[in-house]
Amino acid sequence: MLFQQGEAASCLYVVESGWLRVSKLAARGEREVVLHLSGPRQMVAGVGVFADDARYSASAAALEDSAVLVLSAAVIRKRTTVSPALAQAVITHFARRHAELLERLDELLFSDLNARLARLLLARAPAGAAYPLPSNSELAAQLNTVPELVSRKLGEFYRQGFIALERRTVRIVNEPGLQSLVQT
Numbered sequence: 001m002l003f004q005q006g007e008a009a010s011c012l013y014v015v016e017s018g019w020l021r022v023s024k025l026a027a028r029g030e031r032e033v034v035l036h037l038s039g040p041r042q043m044v045a046g047v048g049v050f051a052d053d054a055r056y057s058a059s060a061a062a063l064e065d066s067a068v069l070v071l072s073a074a075v076i077r078k079r080t081t082v083s084p085a086l087a088q089a090v091i092t093h094f095a096r097r098h099a100e101l102l103e104r105l106d107e108l109l110f111s112d113l114n115a116r117l118a119r120l121l122l123a124r125a126p127a128g129a130a131y132p133l134p135s136n137s138e139l140a141a142q143l144n145t146v147p148e149l150v151s152r153k154l155g156e157f158y159r160q161g162f163i164a165l166e167r168r169t170v171r172i173v174n175e176p177g178l179q180s181l182v183q184t
Contacts, residue, residue, distance in 0.1 A: 009048025018066025
């Protein structure tokens, strides 16, 4: 765990290697939604470092062994005020992240689970190669649903001949079929 939702936002992080999951818990902590995954050369928790007494609005955890550069909030604030190029880079990053989050919100609100799961599999599974599936809980958090529905949908995709499943790996065997689910 890199940081938890509600902790003081004292640092900005830049992923050097590996992948981080940035997620938000519901007020009562019973549900988690994955906001985004951050990989090499991506900034995490950037907005919080620009506000005094800010708190992290989400949590970040490593999905695998990762190396992360940690930058002090005070240093970042000072450097961006004296470097127009750095300030522009930070603003560009925030604009991209904002657009990504709006796209994610649109996906979660306006597409059904079949489309969301098909899109995730198509994005992550290399053509014809086996892809190690995260746990159903992790998939559910990424898809804004519950683990039971993820399990059911994976079973449906298997029975419909879209994917091959073996233990916790999946291989796409009917890419056009999955694409058709994304299009609807």
